[in-house]
Amino acid sequence: MPEQIPPDSVGLVQPQSQHFDQALALDCGRILPEYDLIYETYGQLNADASNAILICHALSGDHHVAGYHCMSDRKPGWWETAIGKGKPIDSNRFFVVCCNNLGGCKGSTGPTSINPKTGKAYGPDFPIVTVRDWVNSQARLADALGIQQWAAVIGGSLGGMQALQWAIDYPDRLKHCVVIAAAPKLSAQNIAFNEVARQAIMTDPDFHAGHYYEHNVIPRRGLMLARMLGHITYLSDDAMRKRFDRELHEGKLNFGFNEAEFQVESYLRYQGRSFVDRFDANTYLLMTKALDYFDPASEFDNDLNKTLAHVQAKFCLMSFTSDWRFSPARSREMVNALLANKKNVSYLEIEAHHGHDAFLIPIPHYMQCFQAYMHSVFPFFEGVANEV
């Protein structure tokens, strides 16, 4: 709980919701007849709607990307480090938009929402959604907000994949595309980790084939395991060593199984347990599938150069040296394909020991470069007050 809102925060914010009654055709072949997107905005849209930024969230993210919902909030939005007054994504200059993706569990239509056809929660009947489906639904949100072209679409990890898909599918609707700690597709190892997470959830006897809401239970064990495993892949070996090394939770070995013996075990158990109370297992499954399926080049003869031939946005890609989930090599695949097409691309490989999570951490060099790039996105103050 902040005693007072930090002056560089976007401050107290309120989510808004937008209903869409135009059916959305999905990649899976099914149609979503209607849906809601919950979203937040920070800053003011300027007169010609040229200062709008779309933030795309990652696996367990949501629309609450900066600021506080109330004074008793324990934490601000998930990217408070990058969004706010005077920060890289400067709310004094930009109109920042972020929505909870379709299939989410934080207010947009997803497995926990009521299916109007049945009057019951969608549960496992919610269709599998793809990165492209999300981008299409975000484009409708842009329409609703009167934004023809984003000044930038920005995302980290799975969010960066959405930014890339935007540049491919709607080349004239974004001026800049900022892709952080992402990859043009998952590797077999990435898919393997997702598969273990899914199996953990789906084999939990409380999963009930996804219909757990009706049984008044949640697949707590499975979701906890999925999150614990996820956390290992978000941190680097080095970050874990620096943070936990082999430090013992109670100063000595217990020669038993029930208590966490090493601090790292205690940390993971805590992360796993607390996640269960704030995230939906069916949504987790959907998000992992969206990751697995993302492979825009698959429609272009598996040729990333061809895939990116028609993008118009200027690109900024950033990666982190210790990220082994989506390593710098994965970012360079995209950079090289953009260069092969003579596109305008900036690339920054940031020295950081934090692993994949680095994209959420205010590493000074990262923040400085991010800020410099964002200054190039929109260098003028067109009718937007500049107050810190």
Added chain:
Amino acid sequence: MPEQIPPDSVGLVQPQSQHFDQALALDCGRILPEYDLIYETYGQLNADASNAILICHALSGDHHVAGYHCMSDRKPGWWETAIGKGKPIDSNRFFVVCCNNLGGCKGSTGPTSINPKTGKAYGPDFPIVTVRDWVNSQARLADALGIQQWAAVIGGSLGGMQALQWAIDYPDRLKHCVVIAAAPKLSAQNIAFNEVARQAIMTDPDFHAGHYYEHNVIPRRGLMLARMLGHITYLSDDAMRKRFDRELHEGKLNFGFNEAEFQVESYLRYQGRSFVDRFDANTYLLMTKALDYFDPASEFDNDLNKTLAHVQAKFCLMSFTSDWRFSPARSREMVNALLANKKNVSYLEIEAHHGHDAFLIPIPHYMQCFQAYMHSVFPFFEGVANEV
């Protein structure tokens, strides 16, 4: 099933068992009043018992390290690639011994064995055993076999840790110590993976706090997840890419959750399922703890140089470039500590894309170097027939 036993195999072999009724004091403070070790031997012990090799097995290994139990065996022992006639560990020249470790589930006393005190399976009451405990029990087996000094103690992964512990605890009982793809202690990330595996098993409702034998069930889901996760860490990202990439199981995406969509998912599910039928969950838990606890330097002010000051064996260490479970850097920690003590050490870093599993794979350069080193271990044929 081999139509005929390959000529360079040790051939048809039979496990033997040795009962020990002298109590064994364990690191955990408990005492094992009596126990059995099951083991196999290949080749002939020479007159002065100077050609004996001890092989130490890793997490899911056992005493059946080479050869076949019968003509209908689908596969030979787990290190058939390295042990046999004319192979690096040459059964024409060496007397090779390998036992199933205490706490195992393949015949040595472990959780599935009957506790003589209760008349029921030990189950979760089997004490937590450490690498040192194993080495002590192996030393008694050496006594029983009339082997005062091993020509070499050899192991990969957790087996390499046992070899290292042998050199520390019984410096005059081995001439050579061969440590492959190992580390002087686990990193926080290594422990973290083990913890997820343990939680998968222990939160499985069929685990029954380890007393599942009495309920006629096994924690199938948890053990499957543990194995799937293990497999990811045994392979490299690159090995998975080479083997599976993003190949689809049925040639297309299903937009569903039940069927394995990518080949890598299908592979992992198969590995997980088949493991459940051949391994005990309580043993799996014990093995992961032995790994977590291994840290010989913890008794020497966390100083590996001090820890290795009194070893007498000549060392050979080998690591594999793509092994991210126990990377080459972890082997170099041991090499450097040995060099700091002016010990005799050979070190080989083998270019291999296979990941941690490389130590089981007959990579030509690896096998050649291994063979050359083993030739130096025992260059003469002292009364042992040399037949291939």
